[in-house]
Amino acid sequence: MIKVLAIDDEPLALKQLATYIQKIPFFELIGECQSAHEAKVIIDEENVDAIFCDINMPDLNGMDFVKSLSAPPIIVFTTAYSEYAIESYKVNATDYLLKPFGLDDLKRAANKIKKQYDLEHQAEALTQEESEVSQTDDDNALFLKTEHKVIRIEIDNIRYIEGMSEYLKIHLDSQSKPIIVLLSMKRLEEHLPKFFMRIHRSYIINLKKIQEVNKSRVIMGEDLYIPIGDLYRESFNKYLNTKFLGK
The missing domain is CATH 3.40.50.2300 (Response regulator)
Structure with missing residues (x-):
């Protein structure tokens, strides 16, 4: 479409x-x-x-x-x-x-x-293989350019992605320091599987890593709160409704 x-x-x-x-x-x-x-x-x-x-x-x-x-x-x-x-x-x-x-x-x-x-x-x-983002054959990893090298990132290892102007901070479970890449949110979003969702203009989260949803934010870990943007609230709530087992 x-x-x-x-x-x-x-x-x-x-x-x-x-x-x-x-x-x-x-x-x-x-x-x-x-x-x-x-x-x-x-x-x-x-x-x-x-x-x-x-x-x-x-x-x-x-x-x-x-x-x-x-x-x-x-x-x-x-x-x-x-x-x-x-x-x-x-x-x-x-x-x-x-x-x-x-x-x-x-x-x-x-x-x-x-x-x-x-x-x-x-x-x-x-020209896809010349892109700044490449996906491996097993579909479970990405190659990203950061600084002056290309690194491999396991998709399941990504907790959330944070946008900051022309750059992205990719926060991983395996390390405390985020990886910073020169890339747009839209571009990376195209290469992520369905268990990732954009819930704010500046944040994409790994839905598997959600610990709690509290009012207008998602809790991803201790002292880690991601806001839910107004433009994304409806689609996020639809996702929650498909998983919600309460009354």
Whole structure:
């Protein structure tokens, strides 16, 4: 599924856009945003493959928003003003929808997105072994670059991962000092098995290591409390409900 974000400052236009996106079988709508600032928060925290973005928005318009992204997803601009068409392609937009547009228009844009998405992921597969993260054949370890060397880490040995700007601290059971790597949360998250979960924008935890859940935090050990972020509370609670045996 291609993870898609809808952005438009007009509530009715946003609702219509979201409705169209949900009719595309290979799309997964992961958010509806009424500002570029809202969208930036989601893009920083989630894997977003494509965005449908209005151009004329207060505070930060869609064009400047896309230019501000260091690694923008696939872009389709939506606007009522045709004069932005040429500028949109200067920022490598995949398509440009002139309002008012219908479902057929969005389907054509969706097919362009899928074509680009498939091409990018084919290229990614070919260069996977050159990635900063590699997985071993037994699927139980990772190779990570740290300082000037590559080290092997047993996945089961990871207690939790802490994000700090462009770096990650990987906390292990086997040692008190964390391993620090230059890597994004999203990138490492892609290589972790299902028993790891992101419960805060700055924390991924090993679910097998949870000792207690107390209000808005997870207790992973003595004096080790990991906060549960609002954006992640629902998915974490769903996980707890699958394991909970009480009344």
